[in-house]
Amino acid sequence: MEKQTTKQMARHARDAFLTLSDTSAEIRDRALLAIGDSLIRHQDEVLLANERDVEQAKAEDLSSPLVSRLKLTPDKYKRMVDGLSALASLPDPLGHIAYAKELADGLQLYRCSCPIGVIGVIFESRPDALVQISSLCLKSGNGVLLKGGREALRTNEALFKAILEGTDRLHLPSGWCSLLQSREDVSEMLKLDQLIDLIIPRGSNEFVRFIIQNSSIPVLGHADGICHVYVDDPCDMATALAVTIDSKTQNYSVCNAAETLLIHEGIAKTFLPLLESALREKGVALRGDDRTRSIIDCAMATDVDWTTEYLDAILSIKVVKDVDEAIDHINQYGSGHTDAIVSEHNAHVRRFMALVDSAGVYHNCSTRFADGFLYGFGAEVGIATGKIHARGPMGLEGLCTYKYKLYGKGHTVGDLQAGKYSLTHRDIEPKLPDA
Amino acid sequence: MEKQTTKQMARHARDAFLTLSDTSAEIRDRALLAIGDSLIRHQDEVLLANERDVEQAKAEDLSSPLVSRLKLTPDKYKRMVDGLSALASLPDPLGHIAYAKELADGLQLYRCSCPIGVIGVIFESRPDALVQISSLCLKSGNGVLLKGGREALRTNEALFKAILEGTDRLHLPSGWCSLLQSREDVSEMLKLDQLIDLIIPRGSNEFVRFIIQNSSIPVLGHADGICHVYVDDPCDMATALAVTIDSKTQNYSVCNAAETLLIHEGIAKTFLPLLESALREKGVALRGDDRTRSIIDCAMATDVDWTTEYLDAILSIKVVKDVDEAIDHINQYGSGHTDAIVSEHNAHVRRFMALVDSAGVYHNCSTRFADGFLYGFGAEVGIATGKIHARGPMGLEGLCTYKYKLYGKGHTVGDLQAGKYSLTHRDIEPKLPDA
Secondary structure (H helix, E strand, C coil): CCCCCHHHHHHHHHHHHHHHHCCCHHHHHHHHHHHHHHHHHCHHHHHHHHHHHHHHHHHCCCCHHHHHHHCCCHHHHHHHHHHHHHHHCCCCCCCCEEEEEEEECCEEEEEEEEECCEEEEECCCCCHHHHHHHHHHHHCCCEEEEECCHHHHHHHHHHHHHHHHHHHCCCCCHHHEEECCCHHHHHHHHHCCCCCCEEEECCCHHHHHHHHHCCCCCECCCCCCCEEEEECCCCCHHHHHHHHHHHHHCCCCCCCCEEEEEEEHHHHHHHHHHHHHHHHHCCCEEEECHHHHCCCCCEECCHHHHCCCCCCCEEEEEEECCHHHHHHHHHHHCCCCEEEEECCCHHHHHHHHHHCCCCEEEEEECHHHCCCCCCCCCCCCEEECCCCCCCEEECHHHHEEEEEEEEEEEECHHHHHCCCCCEEEEECCCCCCCC | CCCCCHHHHHHHHHHHHHHHHCCCHHHHHHHHHHHHHHHHHCHHHHHHHHHHHHHHHHHCCCCHHHHHHHCCCHHHHHHHHHHHHHHHCCCCCCCCEEEEEEEECCEEEEEEEEECCEEEEECCCCCHHHHHHHHHHHHCCCEEEEECCHHHHHHHHHHHHHHHHHHHCCCCCHHHEEECCCHHHHHHHHHCCCCCCEEEECCCHHHHHHHHHCCCCCECCCCCCCEEEEECCCCCHHHHHHHHHHHHHCCCCCCCCEEEEEEEHHHHHHHHHHHHHHHHHCCCEEEECHHHHCCCCCEECCHHHHCCCCCCCEEEEEEECCHHHHHHHHHHHCCCCEEEEECCCHHHHHHHHHHCCCCEEEEEECHHHCCCCCCCCCCCCEEECCCCCCCEEECHHHHEEEEEEEEEEEECHHHHHCCCCCEEEEECCCCCCCC
16 A cells, blocks of 8 residues: 555545444444454464564663553453453443524424544554554544554554454445654644644653644643642541552552642641651652651752652652642642542532642542543543543543534524514423434 | 733733632622623713724724724613623533542542633624623633723723722622733733633634634634535425525624535526525625536636635535535535535435534524524523534533542542452432532
8 A cells, every 4th residue: 555645644534534423333333343353363463563662672772661561461462452342332422412402493403422523643652552542533433643652663553454454344434543654744743733633642741742832733631740639637647648648659650640748737747757657668759848857857849849740659748838828839830630638627628629720629539540440431531631622531522522403494593583483492302303 | 000911910810710710600690790780880981982992993994894893882882781681690600510420439529510710812893792701701710811902992991990890899809800902912822821721712714713823722713604505405495595595694794604505406407596586686796616607697606715704795606416515515615613404305414414524514494593692502602613622602611611529538549459449430419528
């Protein structure tokens, strides 16, 4: 096959999205299962390609966490294939009617969910992300342009081939999914605002920020995950310890891990020594402001610490005088991801939940719950810290938009204004007349 | 008062938004009524300022439609004030819970609507837009930075003064609303992506495109409104005439007016002569493709016509061979605003409604219905042709986002993974524990 330009790929994805937006859920779900079957058939090929990518990554001395994300074990492969049947069993995100109104006698308005169109996804080393994101796009009827990391090139190509073989068998338009090759292709994609409706970048902070600054296409995602735990006075000490320790240590390298602890001055002297011994045991390095350092022995935290996503066994700590100082700190230095309060004071809790301007505000539980699967969405597209369209963990809904369908019998606005009929604005059954 | 920088204004709007997001609907609604009262008290002042703006506009030879939009008559003024009490009587858009789930025993998740934050609005000559948009922002708890047209400077300042006097009486933070002075202030605003969450531009195509291209802040709005009517075969001829004529002529200068008629070849010879005589009577100039010109006498339509929003008494016409050619034409040349099919063929209708990629797809009714008030939203923020966040006419909902509130009893992900408790994912009553 001749190499396509990025623009041609986007056009084909656009045509395919229109075809997909008129398919039944059954066809899209069968296609997901067909991809699963094809991945099983091509497992040896894919794992071989992956071995070569891993060898090269090691030869090039890439970091060991990166190599471990890159490596596809048979176990990971199985989970990836299982994910496809799980996705196929989720309800159809398309065709939901969220607003149904009779505007006037014989004139019915429906707001129906439908695919967004063409989505550009740029992801890093994890090759399973390719399967996950393309299947989410297919389930929601979108066309997709994918760009993976250079280090996973062979694996991604093998996976991509298997995916297309799966959907070809069901005669879906093959352009629904394309794989971009180079960074130049990505730059090209970011300019195609007439053909591409949404960009989802998954990667490092700098990378996501670069994408947001360099595209006039809307972007959904998150750069930083600077999550806070605020321990209030009064609080239950055991809860405060459990939530702080889980938020920081349950997994260091994830965006919903806590990076900063804010502690009420009334309770700091009791709480901090307890926390210190628990965290030292787990090998967590502590950095505190002056008041923290007057209570426990730790390194100095500077302003840089408040805006740093460590993704590591480090916790910064600040003593605050009340819930309002905690709220101000979070709104100033946080990234709008997820922030928790541990408190037994109702008014403080209510204030924190209302005024912290983040996608997730939690009471007496760990920040680690910020996840689409845990939220009950069945699948996760990603986590967004912007406020437009989707916020927080995104399920399939985040890949959908809606259109208004209006059905009349020759209704005109002229007749309405001439008083020949009048508006009724009556709620009606959410069922299309042509369904 | 010392002049603030745009950045200071944005910071004050941000502080005010947080305060507003914790106010009751009652306070926000009383504030809207207080603005109405203040506008009544200051009516003479505002109308005097408006007269001076109008005089200057005439002296500067501005176009008469522009002067007419600029002119505030006592009647328009009354409608503006009435709009405030109508808005106050609408339901509160904040605090709606659209998703409520028990994740595990004692761990409850709620998705609650809340204000977006700080919104930048740039609008043209109509000074009533200042009152409308600032009141919509207040109702939805957002801070707002406003920039009006230079030609309405005196009117806008007088209106702005009256608005703030109204909300000052209720001790709302005065920074909730600020008026920018210059184009430089707008350029400055477009850079403040840390402080401003959304830009809503209302103005000419070029202007809106400029804003979209020059800001990394999300933008909601529409550049073009290139709406189509497609007359299918078979159709009811009287319906086809009524819908086409209303879509084109009911108001020429609005974004939901039709600019292009697509007509099925099987019916063109019957329909076009009827349409021609009806539209000529109303002074509408016709431009057709070759096949149209073989049936009726009209000017030649070129490719430029298919992408032009006339906003005038001009209609371009193209004969197509079937509904698919109509759909392709609309998806290629349209602006994703609103497009109608007139047809008595169910499969054609279903296909058109599914495949036309526009915010509004209509069957047997006029494109002029694309309007927030007609849709039953009570208030209209604007019309969006993008697909992210809001699409089509936007009600107050378009000015809201949501946050996830999670309430636990010391729940950790570590305990979950250790099997100490399990996920329930049970639907629960949408009512906050701290409400």
